[in-house]
Amino acid sequence: MSTTDQPAGKAEITQWPRATNTGHLHGDYFPRAARVALADPQLRRNIGNATTIIREKRGSVVAELDDWAELRAAGAAIKDATMADLGDHLERLETEVAARGGVVHWAADADEANRIVIEIARRAEARDVVKVKSMATQEIGLNEALAEAGISAWETDLAELIVQLGDDMPSHILVPAIHRNRSEIRDIFRREMGNVGVPAPDGLTDDPPALAEAARIHLRNRFLTTDMAISGANFGVAETGTVMVVESEGNGRMCLTLPRVLVTVMGIEKLIPTWRDLEVYLQLLPRSSTGERMNPYTTMWTGVTQGDGPEEFHLVLLDNGRSTILADPEGRPALRCIRCSACLNVCPVYERTGGHAYGSIYPGPIGAVLSPQLTGVADNPSLPFASTLCGACYEVCPVAIDIPTMLVSLRAKVAADPDSGDARERAVFRSAAWAMSRPQRWTRLLRLMRLGRFLARRGSFRNLPPPFNGWTATRDLPAPPDQSFRDWWTAQRDGGGDA
Amino acid sequence: MPDRQLVDTPFVPATRTSRQAILDRVRAATAGFEPAPVRRDYRQAGAHPQPDPETLLEVLIDRLVDYKAEVTQCAITDVHTAVTAFLSAEEAVRVVVPDGFPDEWLAGSTDSESGLVRLDDTGPLTVDELDAADGVVTTCAVAVAETGTIVLDAGAGQGRRALTLLPDLHVVVVTADQVVARVPDALGRLDPRRPLTWISGPSATSDIELNRVEGVHGPRRLRVVVAESG
Numbered sequence: 072m073s074t075t076d077q078p079a080g081k082a083e084i085t086q087w088p089r090a091t092n093t094g095h096l097h098g099d100y101f102p103r104a105a106r107v108a109l110a111d112p113q114l115r116r117n118i119g120n121a122t123t124i125i126r127e128k129r130g131s132v133v134a135e136l137d138d139w140a141e142l143r144a145a146g147a148a149i150k151d152a153t154m155a156d157l158g159d160h161l162e163r164l165e166t167e168v169a170a171r172g173g174v175v176h177w178a179a180d181a182d183e184a185n186r187i188v189i190e191i192a193r194r195a196e197a198r199d200v201v202k203v204k205s206m207a208t209q210e211i212g213l214n215e216a217l218a219e220a221g222i223s224a225w226e227t228d229l230a231e232l233i234v235q236l237g238d239d240m241p242s243h244i245l246v247p248a249i250h251r252n253r254s255e256i257r258d259i260f261r262r263e264m265g266n267v268g269v270p271a272p273d274g275l276t277d278d279p280p281a282l283a284e285a286a287r288i289h290l291r292n293r294f295l296t297t298d299m300a301i302s303g304a305n306f307g308v309a310e311t312g313t314v315m316v317v318e319s320e321g322n323g324r325m326c327l328t329l330p331r332v333l334v335t336v337m338g339i340e341k342l343i344p345t346w347r348d349l350e351v352y353l354q355l356l357p358r359s360s361t362g363e364r365m366n367p368y369t370t371m372w373t374g375v376t377q378g379d380g381p382e383e384f385h386l387v388l389l390d391n392g393r394s395t396i397l398a399d400p401e402g403r404p405a406l407r408c409i410r411c412s413a414c415l416n417v418c419p420v421y422e423r424t425g426g427h428a429y430g431s432i433y434p435g436p437i438g439a440v441l442s443p444q445l446t447g448v449a450d451n452p453s454l455p456f457a458s459t460l461c462g463a464c465y466e467v468c469p470v471a472i473d474i475p476t477m478l479v480s481l482r483a484k485v486a487a488d489p490d491s492g493d494a495r496e497r498a499v500f501r502s503a504a505w506a507m508s509r510p511q512r513w514t515r516l517l518r519l520m521r522l523g524r525f526l527a528r529r530g531s532f533r534n535l536p537p538p539f540n541g542w543t544a545t546r547d548l549p550a551p552p553d554q555s556f557r558d559w560w561t562a563q564r565d566g567g568g569d570a
Numbered sequence: 571m572p573d574r575q576l577v578d579t580p581f582v583p584a585t586r587t588s589r590q591a592i593l594d595r596v597r598a599a600t601a602g603f604e605p606a607p608v609r610r611d612y613r614q615a616g617a618h619p620q621p622d623p624e625t626l627l628e629v630l631i632d633r634l635v636d637y638k639a640e641v642t643q644c645a646i647t648d649v650h651t652a653v654t655a656f657l658s659a660e661e662a663v664r665v666v667v668p669d670g671f672p673d674e675w676l677a678g679s680t681d682s683e684s685g686l687v688r689l690d691d692t693g694p695l696t697v698d699e700l701d702a703a704d705g706v707v708t709t710c711a712v713a714v715a716e717t718g719t720i721v722l723d724a725g726a727g728q729g730r731r732a733l734t735l736l737p738d739l740h741v742v743v744v745t746a747d748q749v750v751a752r753v754p755d756a757l758g759r760l761d762p763r764r765p766l767t768w769i770s771g772p773s774a775t776s777d778i779e780l781n782r783v784e785g786v787h788g789p790r791r792l793r794v795v796v797a798e799s800g
Contacts, residue, residue, distance in 0.1 A: 121780040141612035151605035158597040171763065177589035229786060230777035246777055253778055279778040283786045290787065295697045311762040321735065321773040321788025328731045329697060339592065346762050350754035351612070357717075361776050364633065365717035368788060369768035370731075376765050378694070379730035390592045398599035 098430015101453035105424040117252045122416045128362025147471040150407035160309040167312025171374020173384040181211035189220045195332045197299035203323045204228035205303025207336045209432040227322035236263040242426030244412035253277040300326035304337040315371045333381035340406040355469035359411035392445035401480045402444045407470040414464035436464035440477045452491035455481035495538040520551045615754040633718025637771030638784045639792040646797040649675045656741045656793040662704035670726025705739030713744045716752045723764040740789040746798045
């Protein structure tokens with residue numbers, strides 16, 4: 072239990088007990104993991120192909136709307152306004168859901184959310200649950216927690232199915248199996264489907280429609296017979312208690328409609344105040360996400376409807392670090408994120424390393440700002456550096472999250488953190504600050520640095536000696552020129568050169 | 571069913587503590603946060619210029635076809651012909667007909683010579699019966715031209731959500747007065763307390779190399795009859 076009995080005052084904000092299990096939010100040191108990913112040319116090809124396609128699709132459907140900039144501004148502003156009164160909106164949502172027959176639960180962290188879901192499953196006597204693709208349940212490691220409790224969780228989204236059958240990790244927010252191409256998917260289906268249920272059809276080819284058909288056959292009976300489903304939520308409307316899931320395949324509709332018990336795990340930042348606000352996000356999300364004018368299926372439900380859909384509906388409101396982000400004015404805009412993944416598809420770093428290198432279920436630019444904030448920078452010190460700061464992510468973000476600025480501020484936090492910052496780096500920059508504070512010192516230092524030219528190869532340093540080797544471990548450092556600009560300028564001015 | 575006694579269960583009090591703690595933390599975290607007011611400078615419901623009714627239908631049909639739905643446009647008096655044509659083209663025999671679907675839109679198609687077996691949801695139909703059905707015919711609540719979206723709200727002629735989910739063929743009738751220009755126009759016509767399903771084309775996936783493939787778990791064939799009065 073990670074809750075306190077006393078109401079938390081402002082001073083306690085930073086003392087929220089660190090969750091014992093924050094789920095899948097951190098992995099290996101990014102530069103090391105990236106090097107492994109970069110050595111896999113198949114992975115790079117798969118991701119390069121996929122992101123190229125999706126970038127083009129997004130570009131053309133966004134260009135269709137002449138009010139995109141205004142929608143984007145409203146999308147950001149509505150989320151900010153929601154955060155400003157989040158407590159009231161959460162209470163309103165709870166009231167409305169309960170009034171329509173739903174049960175609302177509150178989970179401070181991953182462990183608590185998992186315990187709540189397991190308890191609901193035990194009461195429903197569910198040994199198996201079907202799942203709609205959900206970032207929140209991945210974040211809290213729900214499938215693993217259910218397995219420990221003897222409950223099998225079956226992913227039903229095609230990409231999640233590929234990941235689950237392949238005993239793999241998701242590598243993209245929208246398309247978790249983006250790192251797999253069609254023939255790899257065929258091999259996984261052939262090898263694994265029969266072990267857990269209906270086997271792949273004989274002679275299955277790598278034709279995408281055939282693969283989709285195989286998934287349909289494999290899951291059909293599960294949909295018709297499973298008693299309990301678990302989903303995430305794209306939005307929750309406070310004033311009406313309406314919860315919404317967008318999807319493409321119909322697996323979401325199956326899970327949200329057929330089983331007797333439905334549990335939805337929703338991050339507290341998924342709220343929007345009014346029904347009308349959906350008009351903004353229903354335009355921003357599909358176009359940014361899959362590059363479609365609208366995704367094939369969207370389901371919206373409010374509590375329980377007699378005779379239509381589940382008889383029991385539980386909504387689990389999840390904090391798991393979000394209230395800590397909310398308290399930080401610099402990091403707060405990250406909570407606007409609607410998980411469209413447009414920033415992944417344009418990121419030059421993501422395109423080359425893929426999602427696994429980030430070690431978190433939130434990869435790419437948004438993951439690089441979200442994961443370290445959810446876990447605290449000390450647990451995720453390398454992700455803020457997993458970016459070139461080119462700014463493409465900010466440009467495509469439908470809710471205008473200024474990811475590059477946020478990355479810089481997180482880098483400063485890492486550097487200042489005695490546990491995660493590099494002491495040598497701090498020493499170097501302290502020296503640099505000392506040198507730069509007086510022009511004479513700086514000029515002398517530049518002249519001194521010219522002496523280092525003999526160490527350079529083809530104009531750059533590949534490996535500096537300690538203590539500077541940390542800097543060149545992941546980048547080349549250009550060698551200083553034999554004449555600095557300042558020297559050149561002085562020579563021009565005094566000697567009257569040919570400039 | 572709010573009275574399932576779940577509220578007094580032993581594990582809920584623990585989350586009640588978390589409830590208060592989360593609310594307190596959230597309120598403390600945002601104290602003094604005053605974001606800029608929301609400006610809705612985008613095109614809102616009823617924004618001018620509204621397309622003329624003919625263009626509206628043209629756009630809707632263009633978008634439906636783009637997402638691999640098949641469409642027939644006809645006069646409201648000919649709906650039954652169009653519906654029957656779609657059903658027989660797909661060799662659909664056992665067809666689910668939700669309560670409230672206008673009889674005249676099926677007239678002539680329930681004759682013994684047409685060979686149709688009409689499945690009514692009085693009972694109601696089991697999931698296996700629905701799974702074994704060849705198709706379903708429905709009305710709709712609203713259609714959005716700009717996105718090619720059809721919205722069902724479980725009202726008359728549409729039925730509960732499972733009816734339009736399990737059969738592999740969905741034939742839906744849209745009348746011209748149900749078509750709105752854009753997403754903001756649609757929300758005002760819908761009641762959020764009803765279970766809503768927004769449908770844009772047949773079931774699809776982009777999970778294999780981000781290529782769109784039609785046909786996964788939902789109805790793999792979507793057929794739309796767009797009916798104009800007069």
